[in-house]
Amino acid sequence: MFIRVSAKRKQQVLEQKTEALNAHLSSLKVASSIKENIKIMQTLFADDDTFIERRVTGPNGVRYYITYCDGLVDSQVINEHLIQPLMQASFKARRAVDLDQLLRQVVQIGEVKKVKEFKTIVESITYGDTILFVDGMEQAAILNTKSFTLRAVNEPETEKLLSGPREGFTEAVMINLSMLKRRLRTNELKLKFKTFGERSNTTICICYLDGVVDKQVLGELYRRLEGIQIDGILDQNYLTELIRDAPYSFFRTTGYTERPDVVASKLLEGRIAILVDGSPVALTVPYLFIENFQTPEDYYLSFFYTSFTRMLRMLAFFLTISVPAIYVAVVAFHHEILPYQLIINLTAERATVPLPASLEALVMVLVFDILRETGLRMPTYGGQALSIVGALVIGQSAVEAKLIAADMIIVVGLTGITNILVPKLNSSIEILRFSLLLLGSVFGLYGVILGYSILLIQLLNLESFGKPSLSDIEHFDLQHIKDYFFRVSWTNMITRPAHLSPNRVRLKGKGSQ
Amino acid sequence: MKRLSFMKLTGLLATVAVCCTFLTGCWDYRGLNEQTIVAGMAVDVDEPGEGFFLTFEVVDTSVSPKEQGVRRKLIDTRGPTYLEAIRSSVEGPYPKLYFSNTPIIIISEMVAKKYGIASLVDFILRDDELRETVRILVAKGMKARDAFVPESEDDSLLSYNLMDAVDNITKYAGTNTDIRAYQIYNEINSKMDISFAVPAVILDKDPKGNPIPTLSGGAAFQNNEFKGYLEPELMQPYLIIRNELKGGILSFNLDNNKNNDVVLEVLKCRTSRPFEYKDGELTFFVKPNIRLEISQLNLDMDLMDKKQVEKLKEDIEDILNTRLENAVKTVQQTLKADIFKFYHSVKDRDPVLWGKIGKQWGEIFPNIKVKVETKITIDNSGNIRRQ
Numbered sequence: 001m002f003i004r005v006s007a008k009r010k011q012q013v014l015e016q017k018t019e020a021l022n023a024h025l026s027s028l029k030v031a032s033s034i035k036e037n038i039k040i041m042q043t044l045f046a047d048d049d050t051f052i053e054r055r056v057t058g059p060n061g062v063r064y065y066i067t068y069c070d071g072l073v074d075s076q077v078i079n080e081h082l083i084q085p086l087m088q089a090s091f092k093a094r095r096a097v098d099l100d101q102l103l104r105q106v107v108q109i110g111e112v113k114k115v116k117e118f119k120t121i122v123e124s125i126t127y128g129d130t131i132l133f134v135d136g137m138e139q140a141a142i143l144n145t146k147s148f149t150l151r152a153v154n155e156p157e158t159e160k161l162l163s164g165p166r167e168g169f170t171e172a173v174m175i176n177l178s179m180l181k182r183r184l185r186t187n188e189l190k191l192k193f194k195t196f197g198e199r200s201n202t203t204i205c206i207c208y209l210d211g212v213v214d215k216q217v218l219g220e221l222y223r224r225l226e227g228i229q230i231d232g233i234l235d236q237n238y239l240t241e242l243i244r245d246a247p248y249s250f251f252r253t254t255g256y257t258e259r260p261d262v263v264a265s266k267l268l269e270g271r272i273a274i275l276v277d278g279s280p281v282a283l284t285v286p287y288l289f290i291e292n293f294q295t296p297e298d299y300y301l302s303f304f305y306t307s308f309t310r311m312l313r314m315l316a317f318f319l320t321i322s323v324p325a326i327y328v329a330v331v332a333f334h335h336e337i338l339p340y341q342l343i344i345n346l347t348a349e350r351a352t353v354p355l356p357a358s359l360e361a362l363v364m365v366l367v368f369d370i371l372r373e374t375g376l377r378m379p380t381y382g383g384q385a386l387s388i389v390g391a392l393v394i395g396q397s398a399v400e401a402k403l404i405a406a407d408m409i410i411v412v413g414l415t416g417i418t419n420i421l422v423p424k425l426n427s428s429i430e431i432l433r434f435s436l437l438l439l440g441s442v443f444g445l446y447g448v449i450l451g452y453s454i455l456l457i458q459l460l461n462l463e464s465f466g467k468p469s470l471s472d473i474e475h476f477d478l479q480h481i482k483d484y485f486f487r488v489s490w491t492n493m494i495t496r497p498a499h500l501s502p503n504r505v506r507l508k509g510k511g512s513q
Numbered sequence: 514m515k516r517l518s519f520m521k522l523t524g525l526l527a528t529v530a531v532c533c534t535f536l537t538g539c540w541d542y543r544g545l546n547e548q549t550i551v552a553g554m555a556v557d558v559d560e561p562g563e564g565f566f567l568t569f570e571v572v573d574t575s576v577s578p579k580e581q582g583v584r585r586k587l588i589d590t591r592g593p594t595y596l597e598a599i600r601s602s603v604e605g606p607y608p609k610l611y612f613s614n615t616p617i618i619i620i621s622e623m624v625a626k627k628y629g630i631a632s633l634v635d636f637i638l639r640d641d642e643l644r645e646t647v648r649i650l651v652a653k654g655m656k657a658r659d660a661f662v663p664e665s666e667d668d669s670l671l672s673y674n675l676m677d678a679v680d681n682i683t684k685y686a687g688t689n690t691d692i693r694a695y696q697i698y699n700e701i702n703s704k705m706d707i708s709f710a711v712p713a714v715i716l717d718k719d720p721k722g723n724p725i726p727t728l729s730g731g732a733a734f735q736n737n738e739f740k741g742y743l744e745p746e747l748m749q750p751y752l753i754i755r756n757e758l759k760g761g762i763l764s765f766n767l768d769n770n771k772n773n774d775v776v777l778e779v780l781k782c783r784t785s786r787p788f789e790y791k792d793g794e795l796t797f798f799v800k801p802n803i804r805l806e807i808s809q810l811n812l813d814m815d816l817m818d819k820k821q822v823e824k825l826k827e828d829i830e831d832i833l834n835t836r837l838e839n840a841v842k843t844v845q846q847t848l849k850a851d852i853f854k855f856y857h858s859v860k861d862r863d864p865v866l867w868g869k870i871g872k873q874w875g876e877i878f879p880n881i882k883v884k885v886e887t888k889i890t891i892d893n894s895g896n897i898r899r900q
Binding site: 348349351 | 544
């Protein structure tokens with residue numbers, strides 16, 4: 001009984017100590033006595049069994065204290081290039097051991113850094129670095145011994161291409177940066193690190209091209225990032241929602257991609273990319289509305305073909321948000337629009353089903369969404385097949401059982417298929433489709449037109465880091481729309497997108513043809 | 514672009530909402546299954562001799578068109594006025610009648626004589642469902658209901674067949690007129706002593722001997738008054754003189770003895786009608802200018818020979834002149850109604866004269882002289898020959 005109580009009290013004391021330490025962590029400095037440093041480290045990493053300590057004494061009796069986290073380091077490097085040299089190095093006088101000298105002459109590790117703050121030490125040791133304390137030194141050395149398994153570089157599942165580069169970002173920011181650097185081999189490519197998250201200490205990297213970027217946008221980005229205080233950032237979306245212009249707009253004002261080639265092209269157009277360690281998705285700003293319809297393939301295949309497909313995507317966006325709404329409006333309010341062959345068929349079909357058109361559309365759109373979500377969340381690839389089978393079977397049987405009109409299946413099918421063409425607008429499409437459907441069900445085409453108007457106002461009013469998200473209609477210029485409804489040939493792609501960069505001309509010579 | 518303030522945004526939304534009210538049509542929620550689609554309406558005089566007896570050809574939606582094709586059925590109602598007769602149908606065991614897809618209204622001769630056409634046109638234009646473009650036909654020698662009675666071979670709706678017939682005959686045959694309710698209204702509403710013709714429909718026999726409603730000639734009205742029928746062969750002259758021929762074919766037999774038929778397709782027809790008023794006598798010079806294309810020709814002719822072509826043109830012009838002059842004479846003698854719209858030319862070109870003689874137009878029309886001077890152009894008169 002007594003022992004248990006004492007253990008509990010010990011635990012309490014320890015917790016209090018740790019809390020106090022954490023609170024003071026930012027002001028805690030490396031002490032000159034190695035014993036004290038050992039004590040601090042042990043308190044900081046109490047109850048962390050991956051925390052490894054190693055005490056080494058050199059030939060002259062100099063005491064070293066080496067710590068690292070198991071699983072994140074390459075122990076061969078530590079053994080051969082740190083501990084072994086330390087044990088063999090001989091200095092003349094014990095007191096004369098200098099950390100600089102030690103790092104210069106003894107330690108055989110590439111990247112080393114001297115620190116005084118324990119805060120930095122904690123951030124480094126949890127990222128695979130090894131910390132070396134030397135007795136009598138008020139500084140410690142951070143040695144890069146990182147080694148952890150990462151996912152291989154693969155083609156991103158969500159952004160597959162028929163033709164073009166197949167590399168995709170991984171979860172490690174440095175590997176991602178290497179992919180980016182290989183594409184933009186210039187000193188103008190600036191990469192600034194920042195750390196966010198009180199507890200996650202996530203590294204993010206802000207990338208831009210110095211001669212191309214709009215400094216105002218860059219300043220605005222830094223201003224927005226400055227204010228962020230959050231416990232952890234696990235994916236770029238944490239940042240996205242914290243820095244976006246209109247937090248409650250259903251259109252995005254920041255872009256995302258998993259492809260280094262896309263990031264490179266965005267940087268060349270004067271945009272800024274943010275890479276977040278631990279997330280394979282890069283964030284790009286400013287984000288124009290038209291980027292929702294652009295795919296990297298637009299630039300890798302013939303511009304005739306890709307212009308056509310881009311217009312298809314725009315049509316698909318229009319269809320996927322408005323087909324159910326217009327169908328319900330016509331069937332319930334504006335029969336006069338229908339030619340007689342169609343109205344006869346539709347009437348006969350509708351006469352046999354129990355629900356009114358608006359309710360039926362609402363139910364079917366919901367059912368389709370459920371099936372789609374099921375397909376996405378199914379653990380295996382079988383999910384896709386299952387959801388298609390589900391849709392077919394449910395649709396077919398519902399029509400045969402006269403629960404749902406056949407034309408509603410066509411409407412919902414068209415809605416679902418066109419939805420897939422514009423994946424970047426997924427979140428807004430859901431909201432728009434339901435709002436338009438409700439407006440169409442209550443007010444007919446009047447409601448649909450009203451919905452479009454509100455949508456247009458919202459779009460025209462949308463900004464991304466001070467740049468109008470929709471085209472700037474005040475100053476119309478053919479070069480502005482060269483990459484909108486169609487992608488013109490590279491020979492005509494003379495300037496960068498309007499407003500994105502003060503350095504406008506990108507094509508300075510066309511070459512001979 | 515500057516971000517909109519809340520006030521501006523609210524104002525903008527209000528403006529949009531108000532504008533949309535005026536820019537979108539009327540809207541009342543009515544499911545498709547809550548209505549019976551009327552394809553055609555037949556108007557007869559009710560048996561006791563007062564009020565209307567209406568017959569609607571409607572789509573029978575109780576059977577699926579997928580399995581059995583489109584089924585039709587007839588609904589009969591009666592009432593003292595059009596609207597009352599239509600409304601009395603709501604008691605029936607079917608959803609409310611729906612008229613926006615009704616292209617055809619057939620009235621019987623009795624209705625035409627007793628009530629005229631004006632009250633029907635007025636009703637059509639005032640009703641919110643019936644379209645202004647509805648075609649009004651007159652049933653010749655039968656009740657209007659009879660036009661809907663025959664079972665069509667492929668179960669198609671007779672009204673829609675008649676609609677297609679009206680459209681196609683005006684476009685490709687040029688032997689009947691396509692006049693819509695709003696056009697009749699415009700004619701009647703011009704506050705003049707006007708006349709016009711609407712297509713007449715008879716019960717003909719199809720090749721198998723089954724009765725089938727067919728367009729045949731026209732029914733002439735003077736203002737609201739039914740004047741009589743136009744024979745089918747009068748319809749083409751009627752259209753040419755009124756400058757309303759849109760297309761179709763002209764056929765001639767050059768010598769009555771020989772097998773010497775010429776068939777030509779009308780590409781364009783413009784008719785001008787200058788007139789002369791001398792010593793209290795009005796003479797009209799009807800000058801149709803027709804561009805034709807040869808469709809069928811006797812092979813004896815050599816079209817490379819200019820003289821022969823000229824001869825052909827002169828022959829055709831002569832025949833057309835006689836045809837048109839005879840047509841006018843027939844109308845002057847039988848109907849005594851100016852369905853050719855000569856009054857229109859007088860009123861337009863010489864308002865002073867119209868002021869003098871306009872009031873007695875009914876007496877003047879049967880006596881006006883008409884001279885037809887046709888001018889034709891023949892296009893594409895080539896020959897091919899294998900060497």
